[in-house]
Amino acid sequence: MSTVARLRFQGITKSFPSVKALSDVSFDVQPGEIHGLLGENGAGKSTLLRILSGVFKPTSGTVLVDEKPVAFKKPMDARLAGIAMIHQELQQVPHLTVAQNMFLGHSVTKAGGLLVARREQERRAAEALSMLDPGIDPGAPISSLKVAQRQIVEIGRALLDKARIIAMDEPTSSLTPSEFERLADVIARLATSGVSIVYVSHKMDEVFRICQRASIMRDGRLIDVVDLSKVSHSDVITMMVGRELMQDAHISHATSTVKLQAKNLTSPKIRDVSFNVRKGEVVGIAGLVGSGRTELLRLLAGVDRISTGSVEIDGKPVTLANPRDAIAAGIGLVPEERKRDGIVPGRSVTLNMALASLPAFSRGGFISKGRVKTTANDLLKRVNLRPFLLDRPIRLFSGGNQQKAIIARWLAARSDILLFDEPTRGIDVGAKSEIYHLIEALAAEGRSIVVVSSELPEVIRLSDRVLVMRDGQIAAELPREGLSESAIVAHAIPGVTGAAPAA
Structure with missing residues (x-):
């Protein structure tokens, strides 16, 4: 030097x-x-x-x-x-x-x-x-x-x-x-x-x-x-x-009960996609940028319109024409662009937590601040918000703590199907470990989880099985026993040899 x-x-x-x-x-x-x-x-x-x-x-x-x-x-x-x-x-x-x-x-x-x-x-x-x-x-x-x-x-x-x-x-x-x-x-x-x-x-x-x-x-x-x-x-x-992070092995909490069933979903960027998610299961979605991963989650969250196809929850057809429909059906989206699509920057972390369930905190058209504060106190403690300042604008929190507040939002809304799009993008290693454990704890409670991630080790770490997308379609379904980075890449990239037939 x-x-x-x-x-x-x-x-x-x-x-x-x-x-x-x-x-x-x-x-x-x-x-x-x-x-x-x-x-x-x-x-x-x-x-x-x-x-x-x-x-x-x-x-x-x-x-x-x-x-x-x-x-x-x-x-x-x-x-x-x-x-x-x-x-x-x-x-x-x-x-x-x-x-x-x-x-x-x-x-x-x-x-x-x-x-x-x-x-x-x-x-x-x-x-x-x-x-x-x-x-x-x-x-x-x-x-x-x-x-x-x-x-x-x-x-x-x-x-x-x-x-x-x-x-x-x-x-x-x-x-x-x-x-x-x-x-x-x-x-x-x-x-x-x-x-x-x-x-x-x-x-x-x-x-x-x-x-x-x-x-x-x-x-x-x-x-x-x-x-x-x-x-x-x-x-x-x-x-x-300042400590060693837990490197836990994956533990599956998947049951045999199908919670969400998507049939032949089609939109301008999605082509004839069918899959299901069981209670307690974490389904990973991998693929290149532009493969349709985010677009699929946006259909399920009611953000984008489904052209053809259907969605069933607990065996009953649901209409997902807009985000309100999705929230009412128990679906919550943790979006990829957290600052643009997930938070109201100048508002408190408490209000941001309550955004999806404000009617539940209302009486006669007025929001009960006390009830919001009590719920925030319980749920933001559960997700380990740091620092624990409930009136602080959410923009002043780190990315990891903003993500925790969004997860708490869907707990407040009692959502039992959670869609995570790039859940740890821009988040430090300590907070990333906490997010992993939160996702696993939610699955252990019986919630159904879908995780989209560009980080293949993350997909493998979290998932019970992985759907690999390519050109708006599901190119392969890989069970837990067959998960590896090379197996995912073989299906995600056209022309790569060694790919087994899609499940």
């Missing part, structure tokens, strides 16, 4: 009126290093990155770039110092072009600054993107790009700013494995050119794949800086959470 660090945090402490978010954090990042920043939600990672990007000022301590102290009053100061931040939720304007997004805030102008030099912007954008993905058209609307390409546009924007340090916060939360590999190659090329990367992710496989070292944080403190070639996944997780 070079003795001249590209980035150094030296004794960084950050205090807010009610909490100390960071306490004496010190570590360095070398030129051309891809450095992991790891910890559970609430460990202090985001606060540290906000200090690096000029959003917060440290209470004490110093940030050094190329061993020179820097003090940022605003984010623009950090950008001018060669620091770029790529957020999990991309900061882009959908109706603008790729080039316009790359030059937001510092447009190239002509005619004495009166006009934007659009062609010059597109030329410079193409030049910046050439080493990353020359197939991206600078004149195309940013909304027409895949998420992986939009991530690359953000990296290109950082290169336009001549960034020497790029911090990436959960950059692959919405990417497929193949898209991650492409992004990993881009990051490796950046590092080879001397750019230093601070990489935040909850996905241990990714961190070990691309990072050389990692700084591990817990409760606002630096626990250790480790050489990832000399430690195991479990070593890192134990340092992150």
Whole structure:
């Protein structure tokens, strides 16, 4: 390692009126290093990155770039110092072009600054993107790009700013494995050119794949800086959470009683899908992005309209024309896009929990706040909400705790069929373990569970059997005894050999 660090945090402490978010954090990042920043939600990672990007000022301590102290009053100061931040939720304007997004805030102008030099912007954008993905058209609307390409546009924007340090916060939360590999190659090329990367992710496989070292944080403190070639996944997780996570074997609670029966479901993106879910059973749904997994759950939740086909619950036909029908039938959806589709950000965690069952808390058209509070107290304790602040806006909770509140919503609504779409996306390893145990506890109570996940180990960990989807159809049904990543992939990807006939 070079003795001249590209980035150094030296004794960084950050205090807010009610909490100390960071306490004496010190570590360095070398030129051309891809450095992991790891910890559970609430460990202090985001606060540290906000200090690096000029959003917060440290209470004490110093940030050094190329061993020179820097003090940022605003984010623009950090950008001018060669620091770029790529957020999990991309900061882009959908109706603008790729080039316009790359030059937001510092447009190239002509005619004495009166006009934007659009062609010059597109030329410079193409030049910046050439080493990353020359197939991206600078004149195309940013909304027409895949998420992986939009991530690359953000990296290109950082290169336009001549960034020497790029911090990436959960950059692959919405990417497929193949898209991650492409992004990993881009990051490796950046590092080879001397750019230093601070990489935040909850996905241990990714961190070990691309990072050389990692700084591990817990409760606002630096626990250790480790050489990832000399430690195991479990070593890192134990340092992150302060305990060993339970690695329980799968236990089935499935009964012989069919709870939900779907027959020949068809919609614009689903073709003739039939399957059932028994009481106490966890049915996993795997497949590539675009295979129809999410669309199938949306049909069952009444979000999208079923063109043909039928659904029976407890042997009786039900109409699922809208979400109200689904809720009345005892179906609850935990959506993939939690922040967009699952919560009302500015409202309390208590109100968010009660959204699906407000009539049950009403008398004479008025909601009984006392009854809501009592139910919230019971159910949010059950799902282990942390911190246990019932009046706090849900947007201030971590992703894992937002997910717990959504699960509590369906417990309040007495839903006995639960649909989980990517249940642990963007959730740290400690909360992920808790979500797994919650799903299993719900199955043990006799609820019927459907889980869609892009993480094959997760599908295998949770499921009694797995339906593999491809092109809007069920390509295979794999029993528990035959579950493996290779078996799932063999059915999910057209042309892969070794696939057994569908059950």
